Each structure stands twice: as structure tokens, then as C-alpha cells.
Amino acid sequence: MLFCTAYDGDWDPYIDDFATKIPELMDILFGNVEGWPGIKDPSVKQFILDHQITAAGWYVGVPHLTVQDIRRHERIVKGINKALDEAQTN
Template identity: 65%
Template structure:
């Protein structure tokens, strides 16, 4: 067993040197420590979400960067403030985990990032059929936005999308539907336990 650990450590050190040969020692040590803790039986590297983007288990990612029309960032900030940053209507897309917007380069560009269940094409189609007004409200300030129902919208989105180079999903095998179901089960169980506890106390 000790011989196996020594061999594994030597292999890790070789890998670190091959990967980060010219890096500072602190960086090498950090990678070595992470590799020592790495579970070789963990899920494999994320696969493809379809046309573009990565998928881990049931969960996929979409990251897009696009130029904004003049004044677009200010308009969107006013919209975000009006709804307190809460896009409740987005829950109509039952596969949507989250979405976030970041302005950068002096408000000339926007980063849109989201995680969702399933494949890319179906997700974009859900935007068009379930929340078209919200999508046009959010993206009409983007240069060249054709409208969510335009036949070319998928090509437009894909042309601005970047596939994540690194990405972590805590629960890749839990979809939004799974998570909501588990929450309902937990709520019912807690309610039952509270009632049982009340009877025991009385």
C-alpha cells in the first residue's frame, strides 16, 4: 500500500511539472494538493450541450458576451431595478436553474450566463415559446438582436456564445424538476415530523 502511494505521488509530481513547469512554486504546490484529493472515480469531464456549451450530467451551461447598443446598460439597469433583479416569469422555463447579467468594458458589453437542464436547442426554443416578452425585454439592448421569435435567433446566440473552459456542478444529476420535487418531499416530511413531535410533547 505504501509503495502504491509513493508511486501515485511521483505520478502527481510528474503531472504537475509537465502542466506547470514554468509556474511559481506556490501554484505547483496548490495543484499537487488538489490532485492528491482528486477522486479518480468522479464524473468524467463535461460533455457537449449540443450546438455549443458544456453539459455535466443533466445540467448544461450557456455563457454569451455581446456588444450593447448605446445606452443599453443604463436601460437594462433601470429594468433590473424595477423588478428588483427578480425575473419570476423565467420560472415558466422549467429547465432554468439560474441566469445572470454583467456589464463590462465601460458598459459597452454584456455577459449573460445561465445553467439549465438538457440540450441547447430545446432550451432556446423554450425561451421563444414560454417567455418571449421577457427575452426581448432583456436582449433588445444588444446590438443586432433579431427578436426571440426570429428564425435566425439561434445562430445569433451561438455566434456570441463561448464554451466554458472550466466549470463545476455540485449536483449534476439533479434537474430543476428533481430539485423542486425533493423540496416538496422535504417540506412534507418536516411537516409530518413537526406534527409527530407535537403529539409526543403533549
């Protein structure tokens, strides 16, 4: 089985989100994987660490920005464009 994810924050809270936001889905996905302890089991993080594989290649368009930064920049640009559009119509 291949389960690929990407994140731009700390690893522990990221894995905790799987346990709190989609625990049933995680256990359905991994329930038949040999040794799966269950997403709410304290040993699940070690299980994931023991089985994760680092990507051989990776591309990030803006490595110095987080997803949150990009969304904030988008809101700023939309606000500026709206102000410019309104200024042109007046």
C-alpha cells in the same frame, strides 16, 4: 455585453422559452447588438450559437439531479419532517 444563463434541459426548448415567455425583454436587451435578428426570427438560434462562449469553469453541487429533482426532494423532506413533528406532539 455579457448575458449568462444556466439550464439543465435540452437547448432548443430552453431558447424557445425566451421567445415565448419574454420576447419583448430579449429584443430590448439585444436590439442594439449588431446582427441581432430578433428573438422570434428563425435564425436567432444560429445567431446565439455563433456568439456563445463555453464557460472556462463551472461548479454544480449535485450534478446528477435536475432542478425539478431537487424541488421534489425538498417537498418529500418537508412532508417527512411534518409527519415527524406531528408524531412527536401526539
